[in-house]
Structure formats: structure tokens, C-alpha cells
Amino acid sequence: MLKLFKNITEEITDLEKTEMVPILVDTLSRSSHTNILKGKHLCGLLQASRYTVSEARVRKMINYIRVLNLMSPNVLIGTSQGYFITNDPHVIDDQIESLQGRIDSTEAVIDSIKAQRLNLTHSKAAIV
Numbered sequence: 001m002l003k004l005f006k007n008i009t010e011e012i013t014d015l016e017k018t019e020m021v022p023i024l025v026d027t028l029s030r031s032s033h034t035n036i037l038k039g040k041h042l043c044g045l046l047q048a049s050r051y052t053v054s055e056a057r058v059r060k061m062i063n064y065i066r067v068l069n070l071m072s073p074n075v076l077i078g079t080s081q082g083y084f085i086t087n088d089p090h091v092i093d094d095q096i097e098s099l100q101g102r103i104d105s106t107e108a109v110i111d112s113i114k115a116q117r118l119n120l121t122h123s124k125a126a127i128v
């Protein structure tokens with residue numbers, strides 16, 4: 001769980017695993033690069049099934065589905081347009097490259113914040 005985002009990054013619940021994830025897997029199994037499903041649509045689908053769920057929790061369940069490879073033999077792809085499954089190696093490679101780019105960007109921010117914190121610590125020591 002992320003400390004500054006506790007309400008949306010809590011671990012996946014048993015209800016999500018046993019009831020909502022199967023609905024998402026079934027729905028996503030009918031997706032494709034020409035039938036992309038938006039997170040908002042998936043959230044609405046679960047809400048219509050009487051589940052109280054946010055788009056952030058849907059993303060958490062999508063992550064669970066991806067990590068456990070529940071769409072096998074296909075791969076679940078996430079883009080700014082939504083989610084779809086594929087077995088096209090080029091699309092999968094593009095997804096890997098996109099995710100790596102996000103990791104690299106996040107690592108750059110972490111390094112910058114660490115440097116800022118260090119500068120803050122040195123600035124306070126100079127003031128005292």
C-alpha cells in the first residue's frame with residue numbers, strides 16, 4: 001500500500017478477487033485492438049452489477065489480472081485509450097517499451113526528490 005494513497009492502493013480484497021476480477025476477465029476476453037475498453041466503462045459495468053468500485057480500484061484489479069496472467073494465452077494491454085488483449089508480439093513489445101519508459105521517468109523523479117531532500121537537509125543545517 002502506498003502511504004500517500006491508502007484509500008486506492010490497499011491490497012486487492014477477497015470480494016474483488018472472487019467476484020469482480022472474474023467479471024473483468026470475462027469482459028476483457030472479448031476486447032481487441034479494435035474493441036478497446038476504457039477503465040470508466042469497466043468501472044460502470046461493475047457498478048451496474050451493484051459493486052461499489054472506483055476507477056482506481058479497477059486499475060488495481062487490472063494490475064492483478066496482468067501480474068497473474070489471467071488473460072493467457074493473450075496479454076492484457078493498457079493504453080491511454082483503454083484496455084484490450086492481444087497476442088501480437090509487436091504490440092506486446094510496444095507495451096513493454098511504454099512501461100519501461102514510465103519506470104525510467106519515475107526513477108528520474110525519485111532521484112530528483114532525493115537530491116532536493118538532501119539540499120533541504122543541508123540548507124537547514126546551514127541555517128542553524
